[in-house]
Amino acid sequence: MPVTHERAVDVGSKRTVFSRNGGDPGRVPALLVESLEFAYPDGHVALREVSLEIHQGEKVALVGPNGAGKSTLMLHLNGILSGEGEIEVAGLRVTEPNLPAIRAKVGLVFQNPDDQLFSPTVFEDVAFGPLHMGLSEDEVRDRVDWALAQVGMSDYADRLSHHLSAGEKKRISIATVLSMGPEILVLDEPSAGLDPRARRNLITLLSELPHTTLVSTHDMLMVRELLPRMVIMDEARIVADGRTKELMDDVALLEAHGLEHP
Amino acid sequence: MSIHVNAFDRFRAGESLIHRLDPRIKVVVTVLFIVSNVLLPDGAWLAFALAWGVILLTGVVADVGVGYTFKRSFVALPFALAAVTAIFAIPGRPLASVHLGPWDLVATDAGLIRFVSIVIRSWLSVQMAILLTATTQFPDLMHALRHLRMPRLLVAIVSFMYRYLFVLSDEAMRLLRAREARSARLTEGDGGGSILWRAKIAGNMAGQLFLRSYERSDRIYNAMLARGYTGQHLTLNPHEMRNCDWLIGALAVMLTVFLQVVGRL
Amino acid sequence: MNWIFLVASTVPTMLRAVPGDPALHIPDGFLNLPISLLGWILTAILLAVAVRRTEGEFSERQIPLMGVMAAFIFAAQMINFPVAGGTSGHLLGGALAAISLGPWAGMLVMASVVGVQGLLFQDGGLVVMGANILNMGLLTALIGYGLYRGVLGQSRGVRLAVAGVAAWLSVMAGALGTSLQLWLSGTARLDVVMPAMLGVHALIGIGEALITVAALAFILRTRPDLLAGTAEARAGRGWVVAGLAAALVVVLLSPFASANPDGLERVAMDLGFIGQGADAPYQILPDYAVPFLGETALSTVVAGAAGALIVAAVAVVIMRMLRRSASPA
Ligand SMILES: Nc1ncnc2c1ncn2[C@@H]1O[C@H](COP(=O)(O)OP(=O)(O)O)[C@@H](O)[C@H]1O
């Protein structure tokens, strides 16, 4: 599909037009979602006509009320759920045979660190991804060291996951996907449940990571500080997509979708 | 993190020789020691005393504190009630007789010795097992068992169990606390409602916990898929047997053999 | 002497950090070596089959499920309800695990629970762990699932009722197994331990049955799809036969042995299980003497040497396993 420089997104009667910042039309997008539709087995439709394009190096917020479909969309990005429509990650289509490659490219961090960290020790958890990528033992160890250093937790390899604080668990969660060398980080409500200091540390960490990033969150202050682009979802649809600065000023839009102006 | 997480933790961090031993050797020696206890004949007091000496010495070397193993060594004692009947079970010189309902019980010297020996064997074995868990992280125990041919599948299940023991116990505690908060009467006396009703409340709690656990396992599975899981449970085992491990293992074998000989002199 | 066991089963639950039924977690030292080994052999065989079946039939989805469910059983054993006089009803969970996850998965889950309780909390021994797993995880799954499997097509009420009976019987089976093992090890008198164990567990089993039924009813009400998926598709009717047979043994043997322990002893003697006097059946080395040598000094020496040899042999076998696993790893 031709990459256009401008794109309009339908927001009911209101149209938000934005121009992508930092996007280089010559490169393949880091993430491309084309009219994605998905219903859970119980019939509940969680995604309707969702289209989204994220360029390399972009940091994007995904906001919207509970039940909007944010988590469902994120689960599609590395093929855990598969609805109708097209998804491409760095030019590679998300299809069954591509899944191993896709899963190494998309670092998906789940909301609850107790779900993300399922191994007894930190080392085993951070090593899980690289091991399942078929890397050699030495390579796995190197990657674990590197990933833990990235999140500032080098001393934690031998710690037991259940002994960690919420903030530490969140950082280790991020390390568990960094060790796979992903091209895009997808974080589901990363600051939920953190105390102010842990939240501050997380924001600092995220601002230092060079990856293309998609973050779902209710933390509008973090969005304003960290994520220049904002996508609003409500009732299974993307209802707005634009510069954070501009959308934040549209109080009516925010309120219509249960969001607060920070 | 809750109180219970800590109450569950048996590991005492340390850098002692015992801590640094290969977990395989620790598991093997522990099992060997317990087998040796079980094999010691009734009334082998000297051997029992020496075995206790071994435990105390190990405790000192491991720097876990003598009190630590001692304090916890009585967990199994209530079970000794089952062995009380051994006093009356074995032929020997009669000491006393008791008439209890339908039973005509004659206590014998051999029976008494059997009973005391059983309790001591158990008490010694429990202390060794306590030392094992006090000086070995549970994940290392799992690595050891994997090396000792425990099936991969079971190792994986137990590893998950260990990880979520704490999470789910906390959830269970929250459910219990919520019940207490809602019915003050339940905390004292027998509580309100009929036994059936109370059992039903408890069953609903178990059912709720079941569903939450089931759903959690779904999310965990997704998290595993997201990191490339395809059904094999791959792990790296960071342990290697060193000469010092073999040496300690050999020493322990000789020691138990020695205990066996002493026990029969 | 039932009261002793009542105390034994309630007091420790208050003292211990870990839930469960202490009267069934046999500690090391209470079973002799042959009975302990027999327990391990039976358990190892059943678990090996369970592992093979689970790996073959189920998707990789089952592994985290079984692990989390084992943690669930562990946590659910904390859930209690007050009965009377400071005692309370508890869940042990063997029947619930087998009914909700299928028999093989249920066995693996319960084996993990019993294993972790023994390994981590010394709640049950290591050398006797095979027997404990057999009593609390395998017999319970067999009876719990087997009976339930027999009424799968029936109405909800029938299924729940049978689940309750199965839960009660599974606890009784555990108690029966424990008593027999204690007796065969020469640790307890059968005529005392059996009625006491069964008497107490007849009560404990009621708590188990009530919680199991209520929990299953709750699950059937909120997520019936979960039970439909596990129990039905995954096991054949052979389970019904095996479960019924095991249940029959419990039902027939318990009252017989309780009312007439001498009878059981005689049967065991006739079968060659134990010798006259019922000292320590199965003790490899009767206390200080080797049978055909009598109680001589030589006999003591030979017995000592034999004991030492057994220990050394166990050590060599394990060391060899270690060496084999150490080299490729
Ligand atoms: N496993 C599931 N089965 C059925 N419905 C689900 C499931 N998971 C989520 N849903 C429903 O899908 C909708 C979107 O959920 P989700 O993506 O989690 O929203 P968000 O992350 O934005 O809060 C919600 O209405 C939710 O109830």
Ligand SMILES: [Mg+2]
């Ligand atoms: Mg969500």
